[in-house]
Amino acid sequence: MYCKSNNLKREIITTSDGSKTIFLSEWNEHYHSKHGAIQEAYHVFIQHGLYHFYHPKLDSESKHISILEVGFGTGLNAFITMLEAVKLGLNINYVGVEAFPIEMDEVLELNYPTQLSIEDKADVFRNLHETAWGLPHIISNNFKLTKRQLDFLKIKDINNYNLIYFDAFGARVQPELWTKSVFKKMYIALKINGVLVTYSAKGSVRRAMQEVGFKVEKCPGPPGKREMLKAIKC
Numbered sequence: 001m002y003c004k005s006n007n008l009k010r011e012i013i014t015t016s017d018g019s020k021t022i023f024l025s026e027w028n029e030h031y032h033s034k035h036g037a038i039q040e041a042y043h044v045f046i047q048h049g050l051y052h053f054y055h056p057k058l059d060s061e062s063k064h065i066s067i068l069e070v071g072f073g074t075g076l077n078a079f080i081t082m083l084e085a086v087k088l089g090l091n092i093n094y095v096g097v098e099a100f101p102i103e104m105d106e107v108l109e110l111n112y113p114t115q116l117s118i119e120d121k122a123d124v125f126r127n128l129h130e131t132a133w134g135l136p137h138i139i140s141n142n143f144k145l146t147k148r149q150l151d152f153l154k155i156k157d158i159n160n161y162n163l164i165y166f167d168a169f170g171a172r173v174q175p176e177l178w179t180k181s182v183f184k185k186m187y188i189a190l191k192i193n194g195v196l197v198t199y200s201a202k203g204s205v206r207r208a209m210q211e212v213g214f215k216v217e218k219c220p221g222p223p224g225k226r227e228m229l230k231a232i233k234c
């Protein structure tokens with residue numbers, strides 16, 4: 001299927017773990033790792049992001065986690081965060097920023113509920129995309145979603161999030177999104193002890209994060225990638 005929003009053709013392809021993603025041929029860039037979209041999303045954002053805030057004896061306040069996703073895209077990260085939050089008993093306030101929303105035809109073709117063997121949640125995945133932009137929506141009793149159609153460069157939140165999923169396209173194609181000034185915005189948007197996770201492990205990205213005050217850890221990467229980064233606002 002070919003769609004156009006930011007004047008780039010979007011094509012749905014299958015990655016090595018059998019799950020689908022979107023490919024931008026003009027940029028030779030994927031929305032997720034070609035080595036496994038679902039695997040990568042769980043590894044980077046759930047295992048190294050959400051689980052950073054979880055242990056079995058959390059008090060009720062610590063169960064409330066506020067997440068900013070930079071690049072809502074296919075909604076895969078929001079969907080698996082909601083599923084995991086149910087298992088872990090967490091309450092999530094999720095804000096997804098996206099300039100170029102995908103089309104409903106693409107949502108259906110990506111078909112993540114079937115790929116995750118939870119066909120009974122197909123309506124929920126659809127609902128993540130159908131809800132109006134710019135307003136908070138209760139998707140389930142533990143998951144509130146606000147989608148903001150906005151350029152990343154215009155994010156102006158202050159001290160608002162525990163966790164940022166930084167999932168922009170790579171620095172090769174969008175270098176302007178991996179700069180000190182963007183990471184400064186991310187730093188300001190996080191609460192103290194907040195965490196930003198990203199699939200990237202580039203040295204220049206790590207240094208930009210450190211220069212704005214983050215303590216940066218290298219973590220093992222998902223399949224096909226040696227490392228990824230976790231940045232903490234200490």
Ligand SMILES: C[S@@+](CC[C@H](N)C(=O)[O-])C[C@H]1O[C@@H](n2cnc3c(N)ncnc32)[C@H](O)[C@@H]1O
Nearest residue numbers: 031071072073074098099100151152167168169
């Ligand atoms: C790597 S993909 C995101 C993948 C997404 N997290 C997912 O699971 O599908 C990057 C996303 O950032 C969006 N994007 C690119 N440049 C942007 C910008 N300047 N402002 C806001 N969104 C942008 C793209 O449309 C795309 O959806």
